[in-house]
Amino acid sequence: MVKKISQIIVLIVCSLFLASFQLSFLNSLSGSFSQINLVFLFLIFTLFLTNLKTTLYFLLAVGFFLDLFSFHFFGFYLLSFGASLILADFILNTLLTDKSLYSFWAITISSTIAYNLIGVLLTFITSGFSKVVGALASGFWQNLFYQVLWNVLGVSLFFYFSVFILKKFKPFLLENKKRL
Amino acid sequence: MLKLKRNNPLLIFAVVFGLLIFLYAFGLLRPLEKVLLRFIQPVSSRFYFLGNRFENSYTEQREKEELIQKISDLEKELAQIVIEDAHYREIAEENQKLRAQLKFISENNFTVVLANIVAKESDVPSLENERDIILNKGTKDGLRVGLGVLSEAGVIIGKIIEVKENSALACLSTSPGCQLPASLQNEQRTQGITDGQLGLTIVMNYIPQLEKVTVGDTVVTSGLSEDIPRGLVIGRVTNVKSISNEVWQTATIEPLLNFKNLTVVSVVIP
Numbered sequence: 114m115v116k117k118i119s120q121i122i123v124l125i126v127c128s129l130f131l132a133s134f135q136l137s138f139l140n141s142l143s144g145s146f147s148q149i150n151l152v153f154l155f156l157i158f159t160l161f162l163t164n165l166k167t168t169l170y171f172l173l174a175v176g177f178f179l180d181l182f183s184f185h186f187f188g189f190y191l192l193s194f195g196a197s198l199i200l201a202d203f204i205l206n207t208l209l210t211d212k213s214l215y216s217f218w219a220i221t222i223s224s225t226i227a228y229n230l231i232g233v234l235l236t237f238i239t240s241g242f243s244k245v246v247g248a249l250a251s252g253f254w255q256n257l258f259y260q261v262l263w264n265v266l267g268v269s270l271f272f273y274f275s276v277f278i279l280k281k282f283k284p285f286l287l288e289n290k291k292r293l
Numbered sequence: 294m295l296k297l298k299r300n301n302p303l304l305i306f307a308v309v310f311g312l313l314i315f316l317y318a319f320g321l322l323r324p325l326e327k328v329l330l331r332f333i334q335p336v337s338s339r340f341y342f343l344g345n346r347f348e349n350s351y352t353e354q355r356e357k358e359e360l361i362q363k364i365s366d367l368e369k370e371l372a373q374i375v376i377e378d379a380h381y382r383e384i385a386e387e388n389q390k391l392r393a394q395l396k397f398i399s400e401n402n403f404t405v406v407l408a409n410i411v412a413k414e415s416d417v418p419s420l421e422n423e424r425d426i427i428l429n430k431g432t433k434d435g436l437r438v439g440l441g442v443l444s445e446a447g448v449i450i451g452k453i454i455e456v457k458e459n460s461a462l463a464c465l466s467t468s469p470g471c472q473l474p475a476s477l478q479n480e481q482r483t484q485g486i487t488d489g490q491l492g493l494t495i496v497m498n499y500i501p502q503l504e505k506v507t508v509g510d511t512v513v514t515s516g517l518s519e520d521i522p523r524g525l526v527i528g529r530v531t532n533v534k535s536i537s538n539e540v541w542q543t544a545t546i547e548p549l550l551n552f553k554n555l556t557v558v559s560v561v562i563p
Binding site: 129130133134136137138139140141142143146147164165166169172173177178180181182183184185187188191192195199252 | 302303305306309310313314317318322325326329330333336337338340341343344345347348351411412413414424425427455457460462491553
């Protein structure tokens with residue numbers, strides 16, 4: 114019981130700092146660095162290593178803080194991250210056969226694109242169908258390309274690091290385990 | 294097909310999400326938000342400052358350090374000269390002496406609220422150039438939608454577009470949709486509206502064809518918006534686009550500052 118409560122507290126504190134780090138530090142950088150989405154990387158990595166249930170718990174915490182601090186409508190991050198993670202989980206379980214690096218890349222690329230397009234769609238709807246044309250015209254696709262590149266680089270590093278660390282303890286990392 | 298079991302993660306997520314939306318919509322999360330913001334805003338401010346320093350050092354390494362320093366010094370000097378010139382022109386019309394920016398503000402009975410930038414955010418994820426800034430002051434400090442936001446040097450950099458109790462969202466004058474009523478410091482005191490372009494420059498629209506606009510003219514706020522005082526410097530004209538068969542001409546304005554280096558701003562309450 115105490116262990117579970119301490120785990121929840123750690124999850125909440127980590128999520129709080131992660132949300133703050135994303136909005137304040139990473140968003141203040143310019144150029145392609147500003148496209149680093151650490152929250153998304155953590156979520157994808159959690160999904161890959163654990164399961165959708167754990168990932169959604171993590172999302173509930175970090176997404177809640179992002180939505181609370183952000184000036185988007187409340188639920189923007191929970192919805193856009195949630196939908197892209199569900200898509201990633203669907204692809205991982207139905208279209209891919211193993212947990213190789215290529216699978217990791219495939220779900221990262223598809224869910225990054227999905228997250229950005231869902232974000233555009235939500236903005237489009239909440240702005241009264243007015244903001245999207247300008248958004249798509251002004252470097253959206255180029256920035257999306259950089260975001261995909263950063264995420265692929267990030268998950269590759271995560272992957273090799275986890276294989277290096279977890280190989281001794283969890284040799285079933287590459288096993289296709291049915292989840293959900 | 295998904296079976297809706299009690300421990301189905303999607304069902305749990307949907308229920309918790311719905312509950313959070315419900316609680317937020319009825320303002321029941323406001324006390325929690327207040328406590329969390331009080332706790333996290335100093336941390337966010339620190340993160341933002343670190344990000345800013347990292348950004349600056351990265352840029353300086355990329356370019357030749359001396360050249361950047363020289364350009365930066367000259368920009369500051371130029372900004373100061375243009376501000377002083379703009380103030381002089383404004384005040385000369387009222388038969389007053391040239392005053393420094395802080396004095397200018399105090400003598401016009403403005404209330405200035407100093408605020409830290411704690412984060413950046415854009416409407417659409419991944420649009421870095423069009424990110425709005427989040428300030429650590431809100432309605433409880435007297436901020437409201439429409440107020441002008443100034444840099445430390447006294448240049449207007451944008452306006453408040455959304456306010457919460459403890460924080461505010463301000464658009465930058467270079468972001469599309471961030472409009473400011475403006476006037477040129479030429480003979481006719483040409484008026485128009487500025488709008489951001491791609492997060493890089495500012496465009497002044499609705500300038501009548503008969504008005505004479507010259508490259509180098511200083512653009513200041515016109516005072517047509519009751520929340521933004523007149524005479525605050527927006528930038529300088531770098532290009533004029535005038536097509537004879539069109540009703541209006543447009544001018545491209547270059548801001549006097551690099552908005553990426555800002556960490557502290559002041560909000561003017563007239």
